[in-house]
Amino acid sequence: MFSSLPKSIDPKQALRMRRYFMAAGTSLLAIGLLFACYLQGALSSAAFFQSATLVLLAILAFYVVFRSGLNLRFSDPNLAVPQMLASSLVTLYAMYAADGARAVFLVLLLMAFLFSVLQLTRRALLVYAACILGAYGGVIGLLWRFKPRSLDLRLELLQWLALALTLPWFALMGGFISGLRKQLHKSNKELQAVLQRVQASEASLAQAQRIAGLGSWTLDRARRSATWSLETYRLFGVDPAQPTLTGERFVRLVHPEDRLHYNELIQTALREGLDFDDQFRIVLPNGEIRWLHALGQPDVDADGNATLLRGTVMDITKRKVAEDEIRQLAFYDPLTRLPNRRLLTDRLHHALAASTRSKRHGALLFIDLDNFKTINDTLGHDKGDLLLQLVAKRLSSCVRVADTVARQGGDEFVIMLMDLSEVPEEAAVQTEVIGENILAALSRPYQVAGHVYHNTASIGATLFDGHLESTNELLKRADLSMYQAKAAGRNVLRFFEEDMQATVTLRAEMETALRQGLQDGQFLLYYQAQIDDAGCVTGAEALVRWQHPVRGLVCPAEFIPPAEVTGLILPLGRWVLETACAQLTAWSSRPATAHLTMAVNVSARQFRQPDFVKQVVELLDRTGANARKLKLELTESMLLDNMEEIIAKMSALKALGVGFSLDDFGTGYSSLSYLKRLPLDQLKIDQSFVRDVLTDPNDAAIVRTIVALAQSLGLSVIAEGVETEPQRDFLARNGCNAYQGYLYSRPLPPEQFESLNLIGVRSKGLSDLNIHVSPEIIEPALIGPSPIS
Template identity: 45%
Template sequence: MRDLDQWADMAAAEMKLDAKEIAGRKAFLELSDKDVALLRDIHAALQDKMHGFSKGFYDHLQTEPELRALLPDERTLNRLRRSQQGYLHGLTAGQYDGDYVRERLRVGLVHHRIGLAPKWYIGAYRKYLTELLETLWELLGDDPPRFLATYGAALKVICLDMGLALDTYAHADQQQLRQQANRLREREEQYRLTFNQAAVGIAHVAGDGRLLRVNAKFAAITGYTEAELLRLTITQLTHPDDRDHDLLLIARLKSGELAEYSREKRYIHKEGHAVWINVTASSLLDAAGERRYITVVEDISRRKQAEEKLVRMANHDALTGLPNRMLLEDRLSQAIAHAHRTQTLVAVMFVDLDRFKNINDSLGHDAGDEVIVEIARRIAGNLRETDTAARQGGDEFVVVLGDLAREEDACTVADKILGALTQPMVLRGQEIFPTGSIGISLYPRDGLEPQALLKAADTAMYRAKAGSGNTYEFYVNSMGMDAMDSLRLEGALRRALERDEFQLHYQPQVDIATGTVVGVEALLRWQPQGGAMVPPGDFIPLAEQTGLIVPIGDWVLATACAQQKAWREAGLPPLTVSVNLSARQFQRQDLVELVARLVRETGCDPRYLALEITETDVMENPQAAVAIFRQLNEMGVQLAIDDFGTGYSSLSYLKRFPIDSLKIDRSFVHDITHDIDDATIVHSVIALAHSMHLKVVAEGVEDARQLQFLREHGCDQMQGYYVSKPVPASAIEAMMQRTRAAA
């Protein structure tokens, strides 16, 4: 109620229904004091009839189904009837001032609120006027002029009321419209702010692709200003490679097959570069029935860059940025497929730097890396766009030349690459002259598959290297596989150190009298990448021939020294670690310095380091051996003559060598229990050694009977499968811990 009163006051004020306005309306209706007096005169008489009026009014309203629904319950109806009675009471009370007006507005509002349309409201007045006419006739029929004047006066007041009721409706409608407009404005403002401040780009697009509205983020993503964008179409913004797919999706959107779509594509930035975006587009018809698209765009360039980087990393060599082996095989397959279609040739080149290890060793790995990067640049710089240069690893590169008409074209490129490689390079202030060896295979002549072509080029490269290097060789079928195997072996051996393919195994040496492990012999093992273990007998002779034994031997010595130190630090009882020295190592001028340096650098105890040199090697130059042995002996290092009995030792020299032990070759030990000659030799060697105060170590002991023989003949130490095969360092450690626990 309070609400209604307040509203009526407010409405009266808003509608400017002040005294002047009310007076104006009354004047227009010609409502005079005489009318007021006439109405007052019948006021009392009418009151008795009033109840029937308002009942009739609402009964009549309820005849209409639509209106019955608005007056659902008796309570509402009673409330309305009471309000109507009040209205009727006021109609003839003769007080048509501001209060009267507000009361009328209230009644109007009540009816507006329940949803009674003006047509029904006015229509119901007709019912009421008819009843009033009849009632007045009943009361004043005997005085027709008074009846007419009174009815006329009532009509004027009722018209005043109807005018006010209609005003109430209009005012309420206006207010509703105003509220709707406010809500709309508010929503539009919210949308405007959301649109402009959105973290994603938003564009409204016309059916023909023109941009109709864009937000700030959209402009930022594309680099254009808003005004510039409104002169463009989505197609103009889209990367040419993405347009066809776009058109397809838009057609499906238009046909209603899709409600919206989302996809990753590229826009062309104003500055010309591509920008990766994720776009979600939906379609709608605007108020005028025109097709519109709402496009929401998210900048995903960063994510795409990260993805591209990952793909790149998976396919490229990190140091040089060249394709790696995986991508190379892919490119080679493509080149082969193309050559097959076009009946052309493909050349595969294996490029390997000559003496790269020297650079690494003398100038360090960082300098080595610099050389690799520069070589990669030189190789790639001499190729066509469509050719591929890849890094295989280490100092090896593979080049694929596609679409060749003649074999000579490959020669031209190989010459260019060799020429480029030999350009001087300044590294750490030192000028170096790199050279390379190139092996070339041709599709289809030397193979139809990538693997076959790569292998053939690799083989040819070893042939090129086997010469003086700095040259190229084509693969030829006649390359005998035996020769090639050794060439391949040599090449592989050259790379084995860089690739960390060597390991040391250790075979325990046992004191025969006490049964305790007193030492180990370090034995080299080579496991090429992806290949089977190569026994030392198969590669050490080749390493000797090629001089590779020197760096390999250095590695063995350094590793064994470091291992000895590690065992000492692990708390194991002192173990003498024996290392085999090859003839080439033994001939090194700097052998003594090398051993001294390694002992110093690794922290190994020289008293527990033994160097084994075969009898044959020692006797090649016994004079030099004496000098070297002396110096090594002064250092505290133990010395042993290996494979004793297989060569011809000069006893006079043997006596002068400051050596510690003789090792009896396993070929004698093998048959000591059933070959009287071997038994005699072993027996004699033990006696001879002991006469010179040398220890005797028997190699290749495989059973208890051999051991029994050696024990009976006073042999000091033994090694052989009977105790253990050569095993990795960790197994020696475990073995020692077990022995210690048992003791």
């Protein structure tokens, strides 16, 4: 009936009930011992039943008290003393009623006493021990008086004496144990209270860290271990149940772009014992990128070595997003995502300072869409916004990475160009080329919400070099020049500076005329003879000339640079190469000219075309020219970039028999490293060295060096710009046996060149030849040989 407890009993009462059951079990064990005594004849049946009845009544009485909760009204809610007294009285009665063997009942007294040891103090135990000794003595006295035959007085006194010695000792030990129990119980309560406070603090800290997105960590350098708070695990997206998150494992979570910086930061903090404060990104296992703010502080030992590094880490992803949004709102146009006027002004300040240091020019392009109001009025402002977004994309595609495209407001945009030429005229040409590209890009049709819309723009431009200029002044100049472009009919570019505008206008006219000249076949090839040491013509260099229908023969120095900038040098160079190959084929059909070679200048831009080798092969096949008679002249400037690609192209053409001459040698890169790698056949001494070879010792030394170098590399040498016999004699004495210059021939049309070749050129020079050269042929030759690049 004691197997379960009512649900209404509180936990403390339930604990006391369990203690009662332990006492009841002890009492039942005592009944068992009494029954054993009865079986052995030490206890009569009447004494057994009476003692057992008393024990059962005591058990029932105490159960009623505990069950009803009356025990809680006493200072000793366990009722240890009443239970102990009841047990002692029943035992003493059994001792009196027994016929003998009272030593067994002595054990019962000790059991009752030991039960009380767990509950009473030392003083109470001593009093209880005295009471038991007195009661036992009383029992002995009663037995001696009324049952003398059942009494062995000496044995009983010996047992009493043993009990007198044992009980005080048990009382002292029991008191000590009871005190320890109470102290331990008190300590347990205090420890539980501390643990509860710690757990509450940890829970509060964990909640605060979770709310703040703040985690803590520790790196133990000596043990090579790391500890992380639960919030740190959450921030890193790692399950705490997984293996320990070591420092090496965490490093793998750091964003690859930030990993090197993070490692250097930690190593510096550990090596130098310095605090750190840094921000970096991590990549969570699910691919999410999270920004963290880490603070760290090392523990430094007496020797100044950092043994431990502890710190905090905070999730600042939302703050970073907010900062980006704030920056976007402050410095970028919300519609086009381009920099706004504020950011443009800031960048322009830096650009002016950089331009002052580098001496290079920059430019501002002020762009205004023509008739933009029309699309807003006809299609609506939402369609106008779509057009502005398309315009922004096209503008961004027209500039370099270092340049800035900004929206000024409305339909106005500003482009800032950086790192233009140091020469103002060249910078203006570069700006004009980009401006023309922009005009072309903006004039293409737009697809706006299912509608095809055509639009143009007017562009005002101004250059700057950082001197005596302000951002407001530059924007004002660009704005004024934009209005000039509007006044000029729209869809054009105008410069603020008049001389720059004149230069750009002239270049634009030149480009138009060049295109027209290519279409109308206005270009001619002249040929300048190349002579050997015997005075015989061995070949010719093809030089382009422009026969303009209005201006007459145009100097190559006027049309070659614009052709390079606009890209027209490519079709022009192709025409020159094709015409020269056709001429070479024509010469090969006549015995007098079949031995001649043809040297053709190739521009850097032309040679860098990916299909240049294919073009040359096609021209050779189409014209039937002998590749072994063709010699391509390259300049040193084209050797500065992509050396491996240049060597590959030269080798491919070399395999066909095409020769190569390095033109203007000594005036450019002039590195021995490329000479030994390039498959060259010839070095060409520049006329700037030949001109003063007799009067300038430096030029003379350079010429001797070039000749010696060519001979050591197994290359032939030819000198250009040879105008006098002393120059030729100097060259001949120093090993140069091929010449080109006015001493022998100016550049001539093919018919007169063939006559020159048929007659033969001797060392006497052109003046000894009976050849009629018309003034219109001689005049352009006065500028000297001029390659197309």
